[in-house]
Amino acid sequence: MSAKEHAKYIYLQLKSIASLYNIDFHLYLENSGGFGELCMDWDEESGYSLFGDERGEKVSLYTTHDFDEFKYEAFLHLCFRMGLEYELKNRDLTYERKDEDDLHGDTRKVAFEETIRLLGTMDNVWAEQAAHHYTAYLNMWRTQKNVVYDFSSEQFVEK
Structure with missing residues (x-):
């Protein structure tokens, strides 16, 4: 599975969990179009990351290799x-x-x-x-x- 496919898999897992608990899912995969919304991504080197997407630039909030911490x-x-x-x-x-x-x-x-x-x-x-x-x-x-x-x-x- 490529990094992009794995990131999408994680994103869909989070979206599914949110729907189970009626949590508004204002989380974007990779970018939000530059509007400062909360985004997530995954890659081998950095692991899981949460960040704001401000006009095309990632403003990092949190990075970890531990999926439970990330959730x-x-x-x-x-x-x-x-x-x-x-x-x-x-x-x-x-x-x-x-x-x-x-x-x-x-x-x-x-x-x-x-x-x-x-x-x-x-x-x-x-x-x-x-x-x-x-x-x-x-x-x-x-x-x-x-x-x-x-x-x-x-x-x-x-x-």
């Missing part, structure tokens, strides 16, 4: 896109954020929660990985590093 990274990006769309549709436009430590006013919180929820429908380990990553991210600029993800409520909370 996680691809679905993390796809679910995050859906999480952002969810947050925008459900944003409380009347709420005014009090300060940098106001978790309720941090719009990323809702997007991250939805991303974790979607990943959890696919793989609990993926949801745990994303929760750990997003917890660190939400705490990065806070004066009080007290945000944790509560799996029982599927929300970020302050401890």
Whole structure:
């Protein structure tokens, strides 16, 4: 099987998995026509790669030879896109954020929660990985590093 055929095979596998879990499949094989969309490819030397296609130039996001790592990274990006769309549709436009430590006013919180929820429908380990990553991210600029993800409520909370 040629590299091009193998890349297409992997792409179709990912597309099939996405359809099983109702994940919007905004992923292109090799290029998106230069519109900055998420793309994937595979070759012997680099392995699996995710990248943005910006006006014909590949802006690399992630490369690995491990297919399981690649699947996680691809679905993390796809679910995050859906999480952002969810947050925008459900944003409380009347709420005014009090300060940098106001978790309720941090719009990323809702997007991250939805991303974790979607990943959890696919793989609990993926949801745990994303929760750990997003917890660190939400705490990065806070004066009080007290945000944790509560799996029982599927929300970020302050401890």
